[in-house]
Amino acid sequence: MGAFQKxxxxxxxxIVPYQPNENHPFWSVILNAINEMNNKTVVKFIERTVQPDYVYFTSENSGNWSITVGKAGGPHQVNIDKNVRSLHELGHVIGLxxxxxxxxxxxxxxxxxEFIDSNNEWNINNVINTTEIEYETEYDVHSFMHYWDTAGVSNKVKNKELAKRIATGIATIGISEIKDHVKVNSFLLWTSIALIMSIITTRLPPDDSENRDGYDWSVAVDDPEVNNFGISVFR
Incomplete structure (x- = not known):
């Protein structure tokens, strides 16, 4: 799966609010990607009501892209003008x-x-240093965040990227049952626990307090695939 950058x-x-756009020419494709993300990860795309931070979808003739990786703050544009890779752009939206x-x-x-189009060089040639990766897992040529073999190639020249281990099936369009959704869930669970633990630490009584011994914390996972999770502090 794609990694999360620090x-x-x-x-x-x-929770990712989005603005429905039934006039979008590929709206059914986008909805399929949203449903796949919702069904296979702990991320939940929900229809926007009044949330100031939300995703909206356009169909400008400029390719498929997300305005940024992760939450932009305010309206977050995602452009889909081809009947492919909607799930890939949602991956960028959640931070991959x-x-x-x-x-x-x-x-x-x-x-x-030598085969890469100059307009796509950054998306292929730019390499993210390992020290900038927040949560890294085994390399996955099947990830929906991996370009396929002719993506970004000038004049549709073949063989821009050749898998050394697997020649076919690179960047399957869909969330891998084995790797992608498990790793997304694991990362978000890990970051949520880290955040909540920092809050718990600030709210616990001092070490020398008579009341400190009465506190404990626990993580509650609702199902084996970590489709939902919570954390509680109790006395």
Whole structure:
């Protein structure tokens, strides 16, 4: 799966409000991607009511893209003008960077820079240093955050990226049952626990307080796939 880069703004609680746009030419495709994200991860895309931070979808003739990686703050534009890769852009919305831009990518794929269109060089040639990765897992050529073999290629030249281990099935359009959704869930659960633990630490009585011994904390996971989670402090 795509990694999370340090400093990326995440959506609080994994809740992402979005503005429905039934006039969008690929709205059904976008909804399918939203449903897949909702059904397979702890992230929940919900229809916007009055939330100031939300995602809206356009269909400008400029490719598929997200205005930024992670939460932009305020209206967050996602452009979909092709009948593919909607799930990939939702990955950027929740904070995922490209899998093929990881520093260890050359151990798994071969990048043919001579075939890359100049307009796409940054999305392929720019490599994110390992020290900038917040949560890194095993490299996944099947991730929905991985470009396919001819993405970004000038004049549709083939063989821009060749998998050394697997020649077919790179960047399957869909969330991998084995890796993608499990890793997204694990990361968001981990960051949520870290945040809540920092809050708990500030609210607990001092170490020398007579009341401190009465406190404890627990993490409650509602189901084995971590589709929902919570944390509680009790006395």
């Amino acid at each position: 400093g990326t703004a995440l959506w609080p609680g994994g 960077v490209h899998e093929h831009q990881r520093q260890d990518r050359d151990s798994h794929i071969e990048v043919h820079r």
